[in-house]
Amino acid sequence: MTGKSKRGFASMDRAKQREIASKGGKAAHQKGTAHEFTPEEAREAGRKGGEAVSKNREHMAEIGRKGGEAVSENRQHMAEIGKKGGKQSHKNS
Template structure:
């Protein structure tokens, strides 16, 4: 059995954040220099977002669940505002969500 309280000095996760950040930055610069890093243009990003949106909107059960959740949230907010008015709250604040 291994000692559960012993922390290893090996690996990326055991390093302090500054050292991790320095190594990651070095890797990012190397990827850009070698041409392996890819940055999406606005048109590429738009096309990717459209493709993802079309794919998810085909899942009718998922879309129904999203709509149902929004309806429940709207109803709960309206009920809360009504209760604040009935109980004499002077300036009911709309819920952010």
């Protein structure tokens, strides 16, 4: 066997896990024991998350490719956006 078999929470599908976790979070807020981030804590968490994501260049490249594919699927839409942008830039001249 290559690993431990999943039991309990780990054996549940993602939807069930989210449902249970959501109930726990709601209960903590109602009870008044949920952690509230200060603006400083939120900034620090965001900074750390950004650092972690940007370290994985392959992951970021994949995100960029998916975004590019989604945008390029609708060429007509992109052409219209380009035309509008060009017209706007000439109005200010």
